[in-house]
Amino acid sequence: MRFMVMMIPDIYKRPVPGDFTPPADAVEKMGRFNEELVKAGVLLACEGLHPPEKAARVSFDSDKPKVTDGPFAEAKEAIGGYWIWQVKSREEAIEWARRCPAQPGDVLEIRPVFEPEDFGPEVARQERELMEKIGRNK
């Protein structure tokens, strides 16, 4: 099973300076945590994200997409980074998340990733019908 784990850091709740980089000791602690995940064979991906000041949004309200530059006043929760973990259960993801060296005010959100098995036999049947319609019989 895979989970995307998103870090919603306290520090991105307020504006950050343009030259912002995370403090060295926090980076070091997180690095060790990531190493534990690698050692346990569960880490598939992880990235840190620049603050919302550097972001852009494309919103789809009417028929024309609208582009806005960050930071975004309405958005209270800005993601600071994500991992993708391969674990046996939701509880295992939660257990690992509890061990994250997060700062006070940080939140981790754990979301299961869709996998082929989730698309059960009904979807398989629909897929088959569609394949037949477009003339591919494999």
Place this chain on the structure above:
Amino acid sequence: MPSDISRTIEAVWRIEAAKVIGALARMVRDVGLAEELAQDALVAAIEQWPKEGVPDNPGAWLLAVGKRRAIDRIRRDRRAQEKWHLLAEDESEDAPEIPERDAVDDDLLRLMFTACHPLLSAEARVALALRLLGGLTTDEIARAFLVPEPTIAQRIVRAKRMLKGIPFEAPRGEERAKRLPSVLEAIYLIFNEGYTTTAGENWMRPQLCEEATRLGRILAHLTPDEAEVHGLVALMELQASRFAARTAPDGEAVLLLEQDRARWDRVLIRHGLAALAKAEVLGKRGPYTLQAAIAGCHARARTAEETDWVKIAALYAALMQAMPSPVVELNRAVAMGIAFGPEAGIEIADALMQDGSLRNYHLLPAVRGDLLEKLGRFDEARAEFERAAALTRNGRERELMKKRAAALMGSV
């Protein structure tokens, strides 16, 4: 969806079991006893954590309980008094810390090599590895291998008995080089067990692939200088990357060259290629690394037509040096045929015919038939397709072979 405490405990067990068993095994010098003590600790956790909550450092909690149980047992068993001295050295009433990171690594490595000891049969190694390193229950292992639970339980009991007296060590140098293949073999066996059936048939199977890959990654981290470990990890990740594309909606297997590559898992491909790079940097390519390199060629080709068959043919030649087998040679015939034309392929396929060891393997006449057809030798090709149809046990393949034979009727 609330998580219940028992599933949390299961998750903690999965994360901590191997480390706890490894540390205990180092203390009591007996892997079987260590596992029992760890199980005792798990039972205590199941009893106490629902009331007290999961401790902040669950691994240390489990280890402390395991140690206390060890001391209790040794007190009761006079014959084990000599082990008492080992524990008395670092006995304390406070919860011991989980050892320093390097010491944990050492324990894990010792556990891997012990569980996969060449003294044990391959089946025993597989069961023990899943139990001690994967934290799987006997029941889960039994379900995964479609074997009755008591059979697995017996296998594990016998394996532990065989390991009594074997020093709990991780081999180094030449000794490690000799012992590593049994570890890799066990891990790859677990992977193949999971890979050879579709998810629909047995839901434990994809979990086996994940478990094997996880064990491979753990080992790669513990022995970063071993090329073949990285090679095995690469092979498993690259094969697993094709999981979603391997089965058609009607449940039939889809050949690699016909798979929808959009459904190949790019995260696993990236991981697999990175592991392959590590393996290749470390020196001479062994059998797992070579097989991974072949898988890598496929993974890098955006379409089947873009596949580098010349490279694949060369890799199969190298694989024949490292791991000679008629099936590898047959694959080489296919690759050579595509890379350099059917004349190159038929030479090899003919030699395999002479050799006789693939006498009942339906893919030999299938491959030969295909090459003969490309060479315009239609009568011979038809005969081969009919032979292949007769030899295969798979209904769909038989149909396919019969169709190809029929298509050549009257093409003389």
